[in-house]
Amino acid sequence: MELKSIKKHYMLYIMMVPIVGYFLLFAYYPLAKGLQISLQDYKLMGDRPYIGLTNYETVLHDPFFWQSLRNTVFIGIGILLFGFFAPLVVALSLNEVFKSWFKKMAQLVLYIPHLLSWVVVGGMWIFFLSPDSGLVNLLLKEIGIAPIHFMADEAWGRWVMIGSATWKDMGYNCILFLAGIVSINPSLYEAARMDGASRWQQARYVTIPQLMNTMKVIFLLNTLGIFRIFDQIFVMSNTAIANKVDVLMMYTFSKGILEIRIGQAAAASFFVIVFTLLLTLMTRKLTRFDEV
């Protein structure tokens, strides 16, 4: 029976060959290879002796690793919170708009930054935040505030990252929230109106509680992004603020590609993988916790 079925579907197996082959070579093998490299004194040429856990020890004793972990946590949590609440507020506010053309146009516009790369968005913001000719400082000057060196001041660096990331992904998360709001059963609103609920009360007692599930999903999805922040920092970091904004992936990148200490970079990557897995399990547990 099984054999007959396999024979009948032989074409399907042939179709799967390139996909399985790709994943073996570019997903599973690199993972195993990464583990191997992390245990080696890996050079691009010549001998690659195994050196046990030395690479991991080096990473754990590297103050830059810990600094980049602190930066990741600070910036990650900042983006997580602002990137969650800001679009939520915007979605609730868009939901109160009755003219559908305005709603559509707002979504169209708000999504644009998400469509663009970090090179473009980061490059634009670096320019807008520049002290002499940047848009932001021109506006600050109008209201009588002295120019701020946003991109050269350690105190501002992390907030610039959080702010620009929130700005970029605003439209994306907003659309997710709006989709959740649209799928709320309209009869709930009718019932609330019958009972004389004001618009504020409808939002407070119908929309927000009904949106809980959507919120959990979005929060979970965004949590997984914390350790993946890279493009943004790669584009926007500079030597003046690097110490406050360079995240774990930047650490891995500069160790592995720029300093060619590949073993150490591979070891650092495994910490990232472990952190991501832990975070995934944790958020899954937390978000499911209330449901049961």
Added chain:
Amino acid sequence: MNIERYDRLGWKNKLFDSVNIVFLLLLMLTMIIPFANVLALACSSGFASMQPDIILFPKDFSVEGFTIVWNSLNIWQPFLNSVIVTVIGTVLHVMLACIGGYVLIHPHVPGKKIMISFILVTMMIPQDAVMIPLYVVNKDLHLINTLSSLVISGLVSGFSILLMRNFFMVVPYEMAESAQIDGAGDLRIFSTMYMRLATSGLATITLFELVSRWNMLTAAILYINDSKKYTLQVALKAMILDTSSTSSNYLVTTNVRMAGILITIIPLLAVYPFVQRYFMKGIMLGANKE
């Protein structure tokens, strides 16, 4: 019902609506003004663009920014590379996603569960976290400094496969079965039925893939050092951020940089309003996945 509507037009509601609209308009302005500013700077002369007073309107109108960035800085080369990598990569990616999705809609294929877990595990491996070993793999395969490395990067994604599978599931499976009884093979059913019936799904993942490949940065900075193979994103990054170290520094005035940004985003912004609904659809499908 009408009376209810009328009630909601009380002054409090009206005030709220006005405040709300103003808030949203201001927010939209924070998205529009930056782009207007980029456009105004790009269309100003080199000298004027270095002065701190251009906000919405170009001063000393000129297109020299565009001609310098295109002809003197030769950004057409990275532009071409980006087009090649994006188009080939997207076509292959979507094809493979469709093939995978099609295989997984068959209910009685032995080993299907194993295939699905095999794919799901790849989705849990954070791609960026394996960038060092991926670099080594590409090096061992002699792919460093080739555009092929960029086409191959992310060529198959479990996420796209499962998304395509969802689109295919909407097509009634009985149709495939009856075609099978009529003697059509899997390849034929796949190409003549499924590929034609799931066009909106195809459009959705094609668009998402086009955008993400056009914007691809990590792979391009990892695998490419030869400036002839630079993609637009890498070239733009070099141009707007690292200019101090290059000899052509004197050319890169603000209007040139902004023209570079515009050339990078125009292909996306030109099509975006017409295909926006596919993006909205795709976002929602992506979110419902988890």
